[in-house]
Amino acid sequence: MFVQACNAFSENTVLLPDGEGGVVVFDPGFSTPQEWEWFDAVLAEHSLQPRAVWLTHAHLDHVMGCHGMHKRYGLRPRLHSLDRPTYEMAHWAAERYGVALDPLPECGNQDFVDGEHLVIGQVELTVRHTPGHAPGHVVFVDDRNARVIGGDVLFQGSIGRTDLPGGDPDQLAKSIENAIYTLPDHYTVVPGHGPATTVGVEKAGNPFVNAAGTGMLQRT
Ligand SMILES: [Zn+2]
Ligand SMILES: [Zn+2]
Numbered sequence: 001m002f003v004q005a006c007n008a009f010s011e012n013t014v015l016l017p018d019g020e021g022g023v024v025v026f027d028p029g030f031s032t033p034q035e036w037e038w039f040d041a042v043l044a045e046h047s048l049q050p051r052a053v054w055l056t057h058a059h060l061d062h063v064m065g066c067h068g069m070h071k072r073y074g075l076r077p078r079l080h081s082l083d084r085p086t087y088e089m090a091h092w093a094a095e096r097y098g099v100a101l102d103p104l105p106e107c108g109n110q111d112f113v114d115g116e117h118l119v120i121g122q123v124e125l126t127v128r129h130t131p132g133h134a135p136g137h138v139v140f141v142d143d144r145n146a147r148v149i150g151g152d153v154l155f156q157g158s159i160g161r162t163d164l165p166g167g168d169p170d171q172l173a174k175s176i177e178n179a180i181y182t183l184p185d186h187y188t189v190v191p192g193h194g195p196a197t198t199v200g201v202e203k204a205g206n207p208f209v210n211a212a213g214t215g216m217l218q219r220t
Contacts, residue, residue, distance in 0.1 A: 007031040009061035018121025022051035028065030055079040056151025057134035058087035067102035076108040083136025128179040132172025133160030147188040156197040159208040176209045
């Protein structure tokens with residue numbers, strides 16, 4: 001797995017090789033020539049061909065590279081249907097934040113559903129719907145490697161913001177409790193921003209949502 005912080009929002013773009021020469025690109029945030037160069041270097045060094053673009057959710061910072069992924073490789077992003085409106089809003093968000101966003105391609109037509117089992121090459125992932133930060137947010141659980149590609153739900157010592165359109169603090173707390181804290185403690189969480197953490201560490205000490213129920217979000 002390769003992770004690169006991209007764009008003005010330091011969004012983690014995640015590359016997951018499929019073990020058969022392909023690579024799945026999660027949340028492509030590439031926005032500068034340097035970020036594309038990093039991507040090209042990883043592909044060249046490991047002889048990888050992009051096979052799919054999968055989104056945890058469609059906030060601006062997670063879709064900035066979708067134009068390039070479509071233009072270069074003909075790949076359309078896949079997401080949860082409830083985040084299609086978020087995807088449509090990305091241009092509005094770009095204007096509001098004053099950042100450039102190339103025209104987004106249409107999404108693929110096979111949306112993720114909760115509980116879906118994804119198989120690509122030797123990679124197997126399970127989709128879990130985790131609303132609260134964005135209505136169609138999903139996380140991808142990789143049981144074989146004890147990790148979760150987690151997007152903007154749970155961060156090291158923090159959580160995703162809930163003040164954006166479609167955000168909901170109660171939903172977010174439930175998503176973390178039901179979809180992430182139910183995983184084994186040793187599972188690594190690869191978040192959409194910042195360093196990786198583990199389920200056990202956050203469950204024990206996350207100030208917003210934790211197993212003791214004393215988190216700031218749990219008390220509201
Ligand atoms: Zn987000
Ligand atoms: Zn983000």
